[in-house]
Amino acid sequence: MNIVLPSDYFNKGKEVEYPKNFILQKEGKMATKFWALKKGIARYIYTQNDKEYSGWFDFENEIVGSINSLVNLGIANETIQLIEDSELIEFTISDFDVKDEKFIHFKTQIIQYYFIELEKRVKFFQSLDAKQRYQYLLQHKPQFIKRIPQHLLASFLGITPESLSRIRTSVS
Numbered sequence: 001m002n003i004v005l006p007s008d009y010f011n012k013g014k015e016v017e018y019p020k021n022f023i024l025q026k027e028g029k030m031a032t033k034f035w036a037l038k039k040g041i042a043r044y045i046y047t048q049n050d051k052e053y054s055g056w057f058d059f060e061n062e063i064v065g066s067i068n069s070l071v072n073l074g075i076a077n078e079t080i081q082l083i084e085d086s087e088l089i090e091f092t093i094s095d096f097d098v099k100d101e102k103f104i105h106f107k108t109q110i111i112q113y114y115f116i117e118l119e120k121r122v123k124f125f126q127s128l129d130a131k132q133r134y135q136y137l138l139q140h141k142p143q144f145i146k147r148i149p150q151h152l153l154a155s156f157l158g159i160t161p162e163s164l165s166r167i168r169t170s171v172s
Contacts, residue, residue, distance in 0.1 A: 005036060005063065006102045013089040018082055025066050025080040033092055034065030040086025041147060045079040054156040056117070057083075059143055064088070067114050071107050072098070083152065130159045134167045 013036065018024070025031050027047060035042075042064040044056040055078060058064045066076035070093065096103045124133060134157060137144045144153060154164040 005106055009091075009096070009102070009106075010036075010089060012095045013091040015087065016090045017085070017087050020082060020085050022082045022086070023079060024064065024082065025069075025076050025078070027077065027079045028075055030074070031066040031069030031076050032094065033090055034063060034070055035088040035090050037062050037064050038087040038089065040082055040084040040088070042086070043081050043083045043152060045081060046077070047079070052155070053158075054152050056121075057144060057148060057152075057156070059147075063110065067110060069093070071111060083149065084147075125158065130157055130163060131167050131170070133157050134164070135171060138171070 015038075024033075024035065024042065027045070037058055037060055039060060042058040043054055044058075046053045046055045064080060066078065066080070068074050069076055098104075124136065128136060134145075137153075137157075144156070148156070150164055151161045154161040157164065159167075
């Protein structure tokens with residue numbers, strides 16, 4: 001599913017470049033912005049018991065931002081960090097009319113997309129072992145395997161980098 005920001009909205013954004021490791025959004029803070037990713041990768045980081053977990057990754061032509069803040073549900077549940085030098089179009093949420101039908105439709109698309117992806121991830125983690133999860137990514141999301149550093153991919157898969165290395169060796 002592609003989330004489409006209405007073309008006339010792009011004049012509300014500004015083109016920006018941020019370096020690798022730049023934090024776009026901090027967990028626990030209300031987001032005031034969202035982005036259209038032109039080049040790079042954004043990592044969604046969740047913290048539990050002082051440990052970081054990679055929850056998701058966005059790539060080129062995807063919308064980046066805190067779903068909670070964008071749909072007016074509250075503060076961000078995640079930190080969003082760039083893992084490559086990146087080019088984005090940056091939007092300030094307050095620049096949009098929350099009652100505008102096109103913006104409501106855009107936010108509805110985001111909610112639908114996140115719900116479908118969340119449902120897939122629950123199924124992914126509950127029904128597949130680590131090797132099967134890796135094979136699923138190979139088949140359905142090869143950009144994850146090709147572009148995400150191994151330690152971050154391992155975090156996303158819920159395994160250690162050493163386990164991921166063994167899995168990669170056994171699948172090759």
